[in-house]
Amino acid sequence: MRVVRILLVIGLIATGVKLVQVQAFEAPALSAKSQRQRSATVDVQAVRGSIVDRNGSPLAFSVEVRTLSYRPQAMRKQWDQAAAKHPGQFDNYEAHSAKLAQRMQDVLGVDAHQMLAKLRSAAKFVYLVNNIDPSKARTITDEFPEVSAEVRAVRDYPGHNLASNIVGVANWRMDDPDTRNHNLHGLSGLESSLDLMLAGTPGHQVVDTEEGDDGVVIPGTVRQTQAAVDGSDVVLTIDGDVQYYLQEHLAAFAKKAGAHSASAVIMDAHTGEVYALANDKSFDPNKPTYDNAAMANPAVSNPYEPGSVNKVVTALASIEYGITTPTAVHEVPGQIQVADRTVHDAWSHGLLQMTTTGIFAKSSNVGTLELAQRVGPDRFSDMLKRLGLGQRTGIGLPGESPGSVPPRSQWSGSTFGNLPIGQGLSMTVLQMASMYQTVANDGVRVPPRIISAEVRPDGSRVQMPRPQGIRVVKPQTAITVRNMLRAVTQGAPYPNSGTAPQAALPGYQVSGKTGTAQQINPVTHTYSNSNYWITFAGILPADSPRFVVGIVLDRPVYTSPDGHSAAPLFHDVASFLAQKYNIPLSKTETPVVTLQLPS
Amino acid sequence: MTAPARTDKKRAAGAAAKTGAAKNGAAAKAGATTVExxxxxxxxxxxxxxxxxxxxxxxxxxxxxxxxxxxxxxxxxxxxxxxxxxxxxxxxxxxxPVPRKQASTATFVVLVISMLLVGVATTLWLSTQAIADSYKLDDAKKGVAALSEQAEQLQREVTSMDSASALAKRAQELGMVPSGDPAYLVVGPDGKVRMVGDPKKAEAPKPPKTTTPTSTSTPPPAGHDAAGHDADSHGGAQADQHGQDHG
Structure with missing residues (x-):
């Protein structure tokens, strides 16, 4: 009995010792080993938010795809060994890779020869095909388990070139050494500037799984969960249809006019929301390579000298300060001396009797400068500032230029002979349209915006703060100027025709202003007589404004019929907008007014 | 801590229990021997x-x-x-000796053992079910993934066909052309209809396809359905009502 007892005690002691050894000394190593056998880290993708237009039509969204990869070196060894060991039962690598390549051609439509070249290369690791449909990838990986499929996402731009300069492009980035951080990121446009909002944060969790199958999670073993946070959707103020129309027609018009480039914007007359912002050049973000030159957004980044469109500043100031009335008659000579410069009108004439309306409708430089001098440089400079010139509009697009206005302290004698007629200062097409938005909105300037709202992953909609309106002139001043500028589109017998009767739209009152600005000749550093910026800014309808349109053409062929005015394009755009938004006809026709007294 | 450690503890506990049992057995034996x-x-x-x-x-x-x-x-x-x-x-x-007492002890033991067995069986059954469910869950997840892939694919097709550029292309293929400036029919306060604008046939753009250009703009006679439609939508009281020429 004693022997039994001793044996039992020894057994107990041995067990105890083993227990201590396993629990105290080997525990970390053992648990790590078991962990490796069954635990797996499952990555959870964060879906990048979509970019949608004001009607909810997507301009950009993400699609989950797979990228197939292979280990040619290891697989060659494995298959050849298997074939050598069991001849007849296994293919050798040559035959196997040929089968795989053929199957990939059948399922994925890729070139079998190209695939074969990759499969038979001496590389350790190759990517076979990028960005394929997950179901097709599964067909391949089910049949050939040695092919591995990486989860990726691609950005789809259903409209191709539509708003591509605004939206930009995002692609799959693998620069981070931690593969868990591989994700879609923006390269240009809003995709780049709103990347933080759109991208979201990928998550992951550690689970215990059935060996070899990450799908079968042992219940209750999910741990270390870091939830994936999807990106937010971004709602733009852009209307896809209007954007498409403007983009197509601007590009066609720029081509017809032989312009180097062109930009245009359509914005809401009251809220400053941008309905369309177009350049004549755009790119297709769905293509694998992009034309760098076409990826920029000159509409916000390239300022230009506006020309006569800037006469609206003088018009606003001279009415606001009670210097003149629309029907007051002025004596306008053929030229005017400002400091050491002589400024002419665009057409040669002697002394004319022009109404204030006539000065702006016929775009007389001399008459405008006469009025500007009565306004005075200080009040004029102040008006430029209040209209937002020389300051970024804060539209929300990357790379916005503030344009340039010489500070009042640096004006020379002739500066005040330049600025009122739109030379010697520069602005973007947005700033130009914003000036006319002030006129359309009864004197309150609302800085333009292009991002309407953010839709969070939980579905809550966060409206972007609307900018505060800035009172620039009295409401009556804005209405008077708006009515005066209707005469620009007046088509009446000589001498009462405005500069842009082509801009008129039957049934609607239209206000607008044409502009032709000389460009600086880079060789002589003087204003050129053949290179111009052709501009137009208009309000539709003038009696109850809904939209403001701004257009600029860079260096069109001035002598061609389409190269000297952007008014026909404005007409087409206005006609489209009137139909698309069912804008009610103006209550009365535009009254015909006297622009110039018969001499 | 991790599961294996737990398992080890259990195992250890089991071992300890066994040792305990062995001890008790020994003691019981000892007890038995004392009787004999x-x-x-x-x-x-x-x-x-x-x-x-x-x-x-x-x-x-x-x-x-x-x-x-x-x-x-x-x-x-x-x-x-x-x-x-x-x-x-x-x-x-x-x-x-009281037989009733002996019987109740036996019942108690049987009860405890059966409860134990039922408990063990339930635990086993539940964990088996959980594992079986996790396979079912995996299948369901795969099904959901496949369906959402399909939905995504279909959505993608719809969106790409719904985009302005695709629609414009389709319209062009069907021989449609932009309507140009429409004419409007305005119903006056007196009920008379007047036409604003000049109705024109829409013209096909310069490089036409081989298909015959279709004229799409035929203005309806004044005061016809367009004006009626107009009056419906606006109440027919003001002069600025207009019917759009859907050309």
Whole structure:
């Protein structure tokens, strides 16, 4: 009995010792080993938010795809060994890779020869095909388990070139050494500037799984969960249809006019929301390579000298300060001396009797400068500032230029002979349209915006703060100027025709202003007589404004019929907008007014 | 901490339990031997075992439970420790064994064992179910993934066909052309209809396809359906009402 007892005690002691050894000394190593056998880290993708237009039509969204990869070196060894060991039962690598390549051609439509070249290369690791449909990838990986499929996402731009300069492009980035951080990121446009909002944060969790199958999670073993946070959707103020129309027609018009480039914007007359912002050049973000030159957004980044469109500043100031009335008659000579410069009108004439309306409708430089001098440089400079010139509009697009206005302290004698007629200062097409938005909105300037709202992953909609309106002139001043500028589109017998009767739209009152600005000749550093910026800014309808349109053409062929005015394009755009938004006809026709007294 | 450690602990606990059982077994055996060989329980040998008071009490209680007489002398080896219990222990064994009590003990044991078995079976069944469910879940997840892929694919197709550029292309293929400036029919306050604008045939753009250009703009006669439609939508009171020429 004693022997039994001793044996039992020894057994107990041995067990105890083993227990201590396993629990105290080997525990970390053992648990790590078991962990490796069954635990797996499952990555959870964060879906990048979509970019949608004001009607909810997507301009950009993400699609989950797979990228197939292979280990040619290891697989060659494995298959050849298997074939050598069991001849007849296994293919050798040559035959196997040929089968795989053929199957990939059948399922994925890729070139079998190209695939074969990759499969038979001496590389350790190759990517076979990028960005394929997950179901097709599964067909391949089910049949050939040695092919591995990486989860990726691609950005789809259903409209191709539509708003591509605004939206930009995002692609799959693998620069981070931690593969868990591989994700879609923006390269240009809003995709780049709103990347933080759109991208979201990928998550992951550690689970215990059935060996070899990450799908079968042992219940209750999910741990270390870091939830994936999807990106937010971004709602733009852009209307896809209007954007498409403007983009197509601007590009066609720029081509017809032989312009180097062109930009245009359509914005809401009251809220400053941008309905369309177009350049004549755009790119297709769905293509694998992009034309760098076409990826920029000159509409916000390239300022230009506006020309006569800037006469609206003088018009606003001279009415606001009670210097003149629309029907007051002025004596306008053929030229005017400002400091050491002589400024002419665009057409040669002697002394004319022009109404204030006539000065702006016929775009007389001399008459405008006469009025500007009565306004005075200080009040004029102040008006430029209040209209937002020389300051970024804060539209929300990357790379916005503030344009340039010489500070009042640096004006020379002739500066005040330049600025009122739109030379010697520069602005973007947005700033130009914003000036006319002030006129359309009864004197309150609302800085333009292009991002309407953010839709969070939980579905809550966060409206972007609307900018505060800035009172620039009295409401009556804005209405008077708006009515005066209707005469620009007046088509009446000589001498009462405005500069842009082509801009008129039957049934609607239209206000607008044409502009032709000389460009600086880079060789002589003087204003050129053949290179111009052709501009137009208009309000539709003038009696109850809904939209403001701004257009600029860079260096069109001035002598061609389409190269000297952007008014026909404005007409087409206005006609489209009137139909698309069912804008009610103006209550009365535009009254015909006297622009110039018969001499 | 991690599961394996837990498992190890359990295993250890199991081992400990086993050892315990072995010990008890040994003790029981020892007990059995004491019954068979009472001579080994000679009072001279007792002090060697040096049982604690608690152990003594436990033995006493067991002896009482088993209702045997020879439990008595063992307890009595230490007189004076617990005279009351001793007295009870003395008195009970003298009675006849009660069969009812034995039956209830057996029932109790059977009950405990069956509960244990049921518990173990339930646990097993539940965990089997959980595992089976996790396979079902995996299948369901795969199904959901496949369906959402399909939905995504279909959505993608719809979106790409729904985009402005695709629609414009389709319209062009169908021979449609932009309508140009429409003419409007305006119903005056007096009910008279006047036409604003100049209705024109829409013209196909310069490079036409081989298909015959379709004229799409045929203005309806004045005061016809367009004006009626107009009056419906606006109430027909003001002069600025217009009917759009859907050309």
């Amino acid at each position: 060989q009472p001579e080994r329980l000679a009072p001279a040998e007792r002090p060697r075992r040096t049982r604690s008071a608690a152990a003594e009490r436990a033995y006493a209680r067991r002896a009482q439970r088993e209702g045997r007489r020879d439990g008595g002398p063992r307890v009595r080896t230490r007189p004076g420790t617990e005279p009351v219990r001793e007295a009870r222990a003395e008195s009970r064994p003298r009675r006849q």
